[in-house]
Amino acid sequence: MDYLQQTFTVQFQYKVYFTSHLFTSTNPVFRSFLLDNEQEGVVKKILFVVDKEVTRFHPMLKEQIVEYINTIPSYKLATIITISGGEEAKNNEEYFFKVINAVNRFGIDRHSLVVGIGGGSVLDMTGYASAIAHRGIKHVRIPTTVLSQNDSGVGVKNGVNYLGKKNFLGTFAPPVAVFNDFHFLTTLSERDWRSGIAEAVKVALIKDADFFCWLEENAAGMIAGDKDAMQYQIRRCAELHLQHIAKGDPFEIHSARPLDFGHWCAHKLEQLSDFTIRHGEAVAIGIALDCAYSYLTGRLDEVPLKRILNLLQELGFKLIHPLIEMDTTQHLLLQGLTDFQEHLGGRLSITLLNDIGEGEEVHEMNSDCIVAASHWLQDYCITAQRQTA
Amino acid sequence: MDYLQQTFTVQFQYKVYFTSHLFTSTNPVFRSFLLDNEQEGVVKKILFVVDKEVTRFHPMLKEQIVEYINTIPSYKLATIITISGGEEAKNNEEYFFKVINAVNRFGIDRHSLVVGIGGGSVLDMTGYASAIAHRGIKHVRIPTTVLSQNDSGVGVKNGVNYLGKKNFLGTFAPPVAVFNDFHFLTTLSERDWRSGIAEAVKVALIKDADFFCWLEENAAGMIAGDKDAMQYQIRRCAELHLQHIAKGDPFEIHSARPLDFGHWCAHKLEQLSDFTIRHGEAVAIGIALDCAYSYLTGRLDEVPLKRILNLLQELGFKLIHPLIEMDTTQHLLLQGLTDFQEHLGGRLSITLLNDIGEGEEVHEMNSDCIVAASHWLQDYCITAQRQTA
Numbered sequence: 180m181d182y183l184q185q186t187f188t189v190q191f192q193y194k195v196y197f198t199s200h201l202f203t204s205t206n207p208v209f210r211s212f213l214l215d216n217e218q219e220g221v222v223k224k225i226l227f228v229v230d231k232e233v234t235r236f237h238p239m240l241k242e243q244i245v246e247y248i249n250t251i252p253s254y255k256l257a258t259i260i261t262i263s264g265g266e267e268a269k270n271n272e273e274y275f276f277k278v279i280n281a282v283n284r285f286g287i288d289r290h291s292l293v294v295g296i297g298g299g300s301v302l303d304m305t306g307y308a309s310a311i312a313h314r315g316i317k318h319v320r321i322p323t324t325v326l327s328q329n330d331s332g333v334g335v336k337n338g339v340n341y342l343g344k345k346n347f348l349g350t351f352a353p354p355v356a357v358f359n360d361f362h363f364l365t366t367l368s369e370r371d372w373r374s375g376i377a378e379a380v381k382v383a384l385i386k387d388a389d390f391f392c393w394l395e396e397n398a399a400g401m402i403a404g405d406k407d408a409m410q411y412q413i414r415r416c417a418e419l420h421l422q423h424i425a426k427g428d429p430f431e432i433h434s435a436r437p438l439d440f441g442h443w444c445a446h447k448l449e450q451l452s453d454f455t456i457r458h459g460e461a462v463a464i465g466i467a468l469d470c471a472y473s474y475l476t477g478r479l480d481e482v483p484l485k486r487i488l489n490l491l492q493e494l495g496f497k498l499i500h501p502l503i504e505m506d507t508t509q510h511l512l513l514q515g516l517t518d519f520q521e522h523l524g525g526r527l528s529i530t531l532l533n534d535i536g537e538g539e540e541v542h543e544m545n546s547d548c549i550v551a552a553s554h555w556l557q558d559y560c561i562t563a564q565r566q567t568a
Numbered sequence: 569m570d571y572l573q574q575t576f577t578v579q580f581q582y583k584v585y586f587t588s589h590l591f592t593s594t595n596p597v598f599r600s601f602l603l604d605n606e607q608e609g610v611v612k613k614i615l616f617v618v619d620k621e622v623t624r625f626h627p628m629l630k631e632q633i634v635e636y637i638n639t640i641p642s643y644k645l646a647t648i649i650t651i652s653g654g655e656e657a658k659n660n661e662e663y664f665f666k667v668i669n670a671v672n673r674f675g676i677d678r679h680s681l682v683v684g685i686g687g688g689s690v691l692d693m694t695g696y697a698s699a700i701a702h703r704g705i706k707h708v709r710i711p712t713t714v715l716s717q718n719d720s721g722v723g724v725k726n727g728v729n730y731l732g733k734k735n736f737l738g739t740f741a742p743p744v745a746v747f748n749d750f751h752f753l754t755t756l757s758e759r760d761w762r763s764g765i766a767e768a769v770k771v772a773l774i775k776d777a778d779f780f781c782w783l784e785e786n787a788a789g790m791i792a793g794d795k796d797a798m799q800y801q802i803r804r805c806a807e808l809h810l811q812h813i814a815k816g817d818p819f820e821i822h823s824a825r826p827l828d829f830g831h832w833c834a835h836k837l838e839q840l841s842d843f844t845i846r847h848g849e850a851v852a853i854g855i856a857l858d859c860a861y862s863y864l865t866g867r868l869d870e871v872p873l874k875r876i877l878n879l880l881q882e883l884g885f886k887l888i889h890p891l892i893e894m895d896t897t898q899h900l901l902l903q904g905l906t907d908f909q910e911h912l913g914g915r916l917s918i919t920l921l922n923d924i925g926e927g928e929e930v931h932e933m934n935s936d937c938i939v940a941a942s943h944w945l946q947d948y949c950i951t952a953q954r955q956t957a
Contacts, residue, residue, distance in 0.1 A: 180597060181586040183807055185722075185742075187814040188577045197570040208569060221914050283731050288913025289820075311700065313913075314727060314738040315819070333574075338703060342672050349703040350739060353574075418572055425576040430704070431678075522702060524677025525610050 191429070195333050195357040195417055197410070201321065202243040210251060212319075212356055217253045218290060224257040226287050228278055228305045230264040230297025233323050236366035240296075257285035266454045268300040269339045269346075278308035287316055292355070294319040299327040299458070303349070306337030310352035317355045323363035325375025325409070326459050329416035330382075333357050335429055345446060346522075351430040359417070361410055372409075373402060373495045374459030379416040380490060381466055385440050386419050388536030395486065398493040436523070437538050440530040441465030444503070447515025451502050463496035464503065471552040471559075472544065473532045483535045488559065499560050503553045512553075513546055580818070584722050584746040584806055586799070590710065591632040599640060601708075601745055606642045607679060613646040615676050617667055617694040619653035619686025622712050625755035629685075646674035655843045657689040658728045658735075667697035676705060681744070683708040688716040688847070692738070695726030699741035706744045712752035714764025714798070715848050718805035719771075722746050724818055734835060740819040748806070750799055761798075762791060762884050763848030768805040769879060770855055774829050775808050777925030784875065787882040825912070826927050829919040830854030833892070836904025840891050852885035853892065860941040860948075861933065862921045872924045877948065888949050892942045901942075902935055 198208045217223075227244060234240055241259050248256040260281055262274040278293070287293065293316050295305030302320050309318035322332030338349020364372065376394075383391035393415075397408040423438055445465035448456055456464075470487050473479035491498060503512055520527045530538040587597045606612075616633060623629055630648050637645040649670055651663040667682070676682065682705050684694030691709050698707035711721030727738020753761065765783075772780040782804075786797040812827055834854035837845055845853075859876050862868035880887060892901055909916045919927040 180600065182583040183586075183722075183803075183810055184581070184583055185810045185814060186579065186581045187818050188579045189819055190575065190577045192573070192575045194571040194573055197572075211569065218914055223914075279730075279737075283733070283736070286910060288910055290913035311737050311739055314725065314735065314740055336703065341668075344672070346703065347672070348668075348700050350700055351703055414572075421572055421574045425574060429576050430578055521675060521677055524679035524702075525607055525612075 191335075191353040193354055193356050195359060195421065197359050197361070197414060199361045201358055201360040201362075202240065202247045204243075204247060204250070209247065209358065212358075213251055213254055216355075221290060222253060222255050224255050224285060224287055224291040226257045226278075226281055226285060226291065226293045227259040228293065228295045228297075228301065229259060229261050230268075230301040230323060231261050232264040233297055233363065234261055237363070257281070257287060257291070262297075262301060262304075264298050264301050266300055266340070268297075268304045272339070272341075275304055275308055275339055278305060279312055282308070282312045282316065287312070289313050289316055292317050292319055294321065296321040296323060297327075298322070298324045299331040302327060302332055303337050303346075304339050306352060306354065307339055307349050310337055310350045315352060318352075320354045320357045321360060321363075322357070323360070324367060324371055325364060325373075325413065326371075326378060326457075327375075328359045328364070329375060329413045330378040330420060332359070333417045333420055334424060344522075345450065353429075359413065361406070361413075364409065365406075370457065372404075374457040374463075376401060376412060376494050377459040377462040377466065377491075377496065379412050380487075380494070381440050381462060382416055382419045382423075382438070384466065384470075384487065384532060384535060385437050385530060385538035386423065386536065387415075388534075390415055390419070391486075391490075391535050395490055395493075398490055402493070402495055431523075436528060437530045437540065439519075440532075440538055441467075441469050443515050443519035443529060444468050444512065447512055447518060448500065448502055451511055452500075456500065460496060463491050463494070464498055464500055467491055467496075467498040467556055468503065468549070468552055469529075470532055471556045472548055475552050475555060476531075476545075476548055478539075479532050479534065483532075486535065487532075488563075492563070497560075499553075499557050504557055509550055509553065513549060516544060516549075580724075580742040582743055582745050584748060584810065586748050586750070586803060588750045590747055590749040590751075591629065591636045593632075593636060593639070598636065598747065601747075602640055602643055605744070610679060611642060611644050613644050613674060613676055613680040615646045615667075615670055615674060615680065615682045616648040617682065617684045617686075617690065618648060618650050619657075619690040619712065620650050621653040622686055622752065623650055626752070646670070646676060646680070651686075651690060651693075653687050653690050655689055655729070657686075657693045661728070661730075664693055664697055664728055667694060668701055671697070671701045671705065676701070678702050678705055681706050681708055683710065685710040685712060686716075687711070687713045688720045691716060691721055692726050692735075693728050695741060695743065696728055696738050699726055699739045704741065707741070709743045709746045710749060710752075711746070712749070713756060713760055714753060714762075714802065715760075715767060715846075716764075717748040717753070718764055718802040719767040719809060721748070722806045722809055723813060734839065742818075748802065750795070750802075753798065754795075759846065761793075763846040763852075765790060765801060765883050766848040766851040766855065766880070766885065768801050769876075769883070770829050770851060771805055771808045771812075771827070773855065773859075773876065773921060773924060774826050774919060774927035775812065775925065776804075777923075779804055779808070780875075780879075780924050784879055784882075787879055791882070791884055820912075825917065826919045826929065828908075829921075829927055830856075830858050832904050832908035832918060833857050833901065836901055836907065837889060837891055840900055841889075845889065849885060852880050852883070853887055853889055856880055856885075856887040856945055857892065857938070857941055858918075859921055860945045861937055864937055864941050864944060865920075865934075867928075868921050868923065872921075875924065877952075881952070886949075888942075888946050893946055898939055898942065902938060905933060905938075
C-alpha cells in the first residue's frame with residue numbers, strides 16, 4: 180500500500196490569572212498581558228463582547244475598559260458589543276452573527292484579540308465565533324460566575340446550540356488567556372454564588388479526596404459569603420480542571436470524559452426544565468443520582484455516600500426535582516443517557532464512583548437501577564427533611 | 569501576579585494514500601483503513617459528500633460506494649449527498665447546511681466518518697462542516713483534481729466564503745485520512761489536468777531545486793498526458809506540502825506563510841475574474857509576477873527567472889491577463905496585497921525568490937515596482953510570442 184505518513188504536534192499555552200478589579204487603571208494584570216503580546220510596528224485591535232447582565236451590575240465597566248485600553252498605544256479598542264447572557268446567548272444565532280459581523284466591520288484579524296466577559300454561555304458563543312472567523316482569532320476569556328471561573332471558562336471548549344441540541348456546533352480552541360476577576364462574583368445572586376460549587380464537588384469526587392475534605396470543612400463558610408474560602412475553591416477547582424485537560428485527551432479524540440461525572444442527568448434536567456434549573460443545580464442532582472446508583476450497585480459504601488449527600492445539602496442544593504421524582508417523566512430522563520451517548524458517539528462512557536476521590540469509567544447503566552436510585556434518593560431526602568424538622 | 573500556567577500538546581496523525589479505483593470491490597485500501605479504525609461493539613456510520621461534477625464523469629460511483637461499504641459489517645452507510653463543485657460549494661451556504669442537517673438527521677456522531685469526494689472547494693466546505701459539528705467529526709478527504717491531490721487536499725485547512733470574503737469562516741482541522749485516487753484525474757479537462765501543476769512549480773521554487781529540474785524535464789510529458797510523470801509530480805508535491813506543515817506552524821499561529829508564494833496576486837485575480845480563472849492559472853501568473861518583482865529588485869538573476877517563466881509557459885500557462893495588464897485595473901490588483909495582509913493580520917509577510925529553491929520572507933513590497941514588474945512581464949510575453957511566431 181503506497182502512502183505518506185503525516186505526524187505533527189501542536190503546543191498550546193495559556194495562563195489563568197486570578198485578580199480583582201481587572202480594568203481599574205492601577206491593576207497591571209491585563210496591561211502586562213497585552214504588552215507581552217505586542218508586535219513591533221502593529222497596532223492590534225481588541226473586540227470586547229460583554230454579557231448584558233454584567234454591565235447591569237457593573238455600569239462603569241465599559242468606560243473603564245475604554246480608558247484602560249486607551250493608555251496602551253500598541254492596542255486599539257475596536258468596539259464593545261453587549262449581548263444577552265444565559266442559554267439565550269447560545270440559542271439565538273443573532274448574537275453569534277453580531278460577533279461575526281463585528282469581526283468583519285472592524286477588520287478584526289488573526290493578530291487581533293476578541294475578549295469575552297460574562298458567564299459560561301457568553302464565553303462559549305464568543306469563543307466559537309472567534310475560533311471560526313479567519314480560521315481562528317485569538318480569544319481571551321473573562322468569566323464572571325463561579326461556574327465559569329472554576330470550570331468551563333478555564334477549559335478549551337466552545338459552542339452554540341443548534342436544532343435544539345446543546346453544543347451541536349462548536350470546536351476545541353484554547354483561549355490565549357483567562358482572567359478570573361473575583362470582583363465580578365461579589366454581585367452574583369445567592370443562587371449563582373452557590374450553584375457553581377457543584378463543579379468543585381464533582382472534580383473533588385473523581386480526582387482529589389483531600390479537596391473534598393476541604394469542601395466539607397468550608398461549605399458553611401462559603402455559603403455564608405467567606406470570600407477567601409470561595410477564592411481558594413475556585414483556584415483549586417480550576418487547577419484540577421487544567422491538569423485534567425493537560426494530562427488527558429484535550430480535544431476529546433477518544434471517548435472517556437470523566438469530567439462529565441453526573442452530567443448525563445444534569446444536561447437532560449436542564450433541557451427538560453427549559454433551563455430554569457441552573458447548570459450547577461442540575462449537576463448537584465446528577466452527582467447525587469449517580470452516587471446513589473453507585474451505592475445501590477455495590478460500588479460505593481454508605482459512609483462516603485452520606486458524606487457526599489450531606490455536603491451537597493449543606494451547600495444548599497436540592498437533590499430531588501419533580502422531573503426525576505415522577506414515574507411519568509422518568510423515561511424522559513433516561514433519554515438523557517441516549518442523548519449523552521449520541522453526542523459523543525461510540526460506546527457509552529459514564530464515570531461512576533468507587534470512593535471519594537476515585538471515579539471509574541463504565542460502559543453501561545441499568546435503567547431499572549437508575550429508577551431505583553432516583554426513588555432511593557427521594558426517600559433519603561424526605562427522611563432527612565423530617566429529621567431536620 | 570497570581571496565575572496558573574496551562575501547557576499541553578496535541579498530536580495529529582494521518583496517512584495520505586495513493587491508489588486508483590478506490591471503490592472497486594477488489595481494492596483493499598479503503599477497507600483496510602476502515603478495519604484499522606473499527607471499534608468493538610460499535611457500528612460506525614459514514615456520510616459521503618460528493619461533488620456533482622465527479623458523479624457526472626463517474627456515474628457508477630454511488631453504486632460502487634454502496635456495494636463497497638455494504639461488505640464491511642462494522643460500518644454502515646448513512647447516506648450519499650451530492651453538491652455543486654467549484655467555488656459555489658463555498659459561496660452558497662445551502663450546501664453547508666445540507667451537510668450539517670444530514671449530520672443531525674442520520675445521527676452522525678464523533679465516532680462516525682464524513683467522507684468528502686471532489687475538488688478543493690467541496691473538500692474545504694465538507695471539512696469545515698465536519699470540524700464544527702459536535703465539536704469535530706472525523707473526516708476523510710478524497711480529492712479528485714490535480715490541484716487538490718497535490719496541495720490543499722492533503723493539508724489541514726478548511727473553510728467557506730462569507731460576506732464575499734474567501735475563507736472568512738473556517739478552522740484548522742487535520743483529516744483522519746486522505747485518499748488520492750489517480751483514476752479521478754483521467755476524466756479531468758485538459759485545462760484542469762494542467763492547471764494544478766502550478767502548485768508543484770511553486771513548492772519546488774521555494775523548497776526543492778531538484779524537483780524544479782525534474783519539472784523542467786517532465787513538463788512536456790505531463791502536458792502530453794504522461795500518467796507516470798503526473799503521479800510522481802503529485803506525490804512529490806504532496807510530500808513537500810506535508811513536510812512543510814509538520815516542520816512549520818501547522819495551525820498558522822504566527823504570520824509567515826511561505827506556501828502562499830505568488831498567492832496574494834492569485835487570490836485577487838480569481839476574485840476579480842469572478843473565478844473564471846482557475847486557481848492554478850492564477851497561481852502561475854502570481855508566481856511570474858513575484859519572480860519578475862524579485863528580478864527587478866535585484867534579488868533573482870535573469871537566468872533562473874527565464875527558466876521559471878519558460879517552465880510555466882511550457883506547462884501551457886498564460887503569464888499575463890487583462891486584469892494585470894491594464895493600468896486602470898492595477899490599483900484593484902494592488903488591493904490584493906492589502907486583502908492578503910488583512911486576512912492574516914499583523915505585518916505583511918510575502919515570500920520572494922532569491923534563487924530556484926530558495927524563498928525569502930519580506931515585509932513590504934513597493935507598489936511602483938509591482939506595476940513595473942507587470943509591465944516587464946507583459947513585454948516579455950509579447951516578445952516571446954513574436955519569437956515563436
